[in-house]
Amino acid sequence: MTNPAFKPWILGLTGGIGSGKSAAAQHFIDLGVHLVDADNAARWVVEPGRPALAKIVEHFGAQVLQANGELDRSALRRLIFQDPEQRRWLETLLHPLIGQEIISYLARAESPYAILVSPLLVESGQYKMTQRVLVIDAPEQLQIQRTMQRDSTSEEQVQAILKAQASREQRLSHADDVLINDRDPAWLKSEVERLHHFYLTLRGGQP
Known part of the structure; x- marks a missing residue:
């Protein structure tokens, strides 16, 4: 039975191609957070x-x-x-x-907060539906390397996708939290857990 007075706040989760956004989203799901993917x-x-x-x-x-x-x-x-x-x-x-x-x-x-995952959170204006924004970021060279490995695409194709997405500056200017995902998967998981515990202390997405 849900409490009608209870309303979870919404976290927007975004990041460029190859940043590890999907992996981070999966860790939040594993922690029991309700998540919807705009795609x-x-x-x-x-x-x-x-x-x-x-x-x-x-x-x-x-x-x-x-x-x-x-x-x-x-x-x-x-x-x-x-x-x-x-x-x-x-x-x-x-x-x-x-x-x-x-x-x-x-x-x-x-769940106490819910997540909207969207690669175009900033460009589409979907960030306006959220109370807080988490950007998963990674150095561009690493994004290219990961995407080429994952999708077996050429560097040119990845560069074209990067150009079509919001610039890193645009995304980061909307971020309340930034997670630089440039280490191994275990580190990403522990960072998501750390953020999750912090988010559980928030009311309405703000400290």
Whole structure:
């Protein structure tokens, strides 16, 4: 039975590609913290049967559907990357829906604080839904190295992704806490535990 007066505060968790954001998020989940991933919310809103998918098909035609009725993401991506106008149309449709999805999922939290993980927390303005921001940071060379190993991509591709994401300065300017993830996984885990104990002492995300 949840206490109606109890409302967890929201921590925004972000970081550039290869920073270790997902690993940090998993440690928080293991500690029992309720967490929603904005990327998952973005997938949920376009599932078959949801109004957003019907609107996308109405706008772009059946070419954006796979044979099984699911959204063909790569077909849609090709259409919107060629045309900024279409990309804006899609963002206008989806961003509010993704926001609602995130809010309703965070509202189910029963932990003292809940986490919104989003690679685009700063760029999308999603940080406004949070009371505190934790940035997982890493030296750029390490980000590139990790991503190349993980995704078997070239350095050029990783550089292109880094350029498209918020600059480190932009992200850090919104940070309340910064975790420099440049050591081993055990160290990351202990740092997350340290932050978790600190967060449990906070009310509304601020000391």
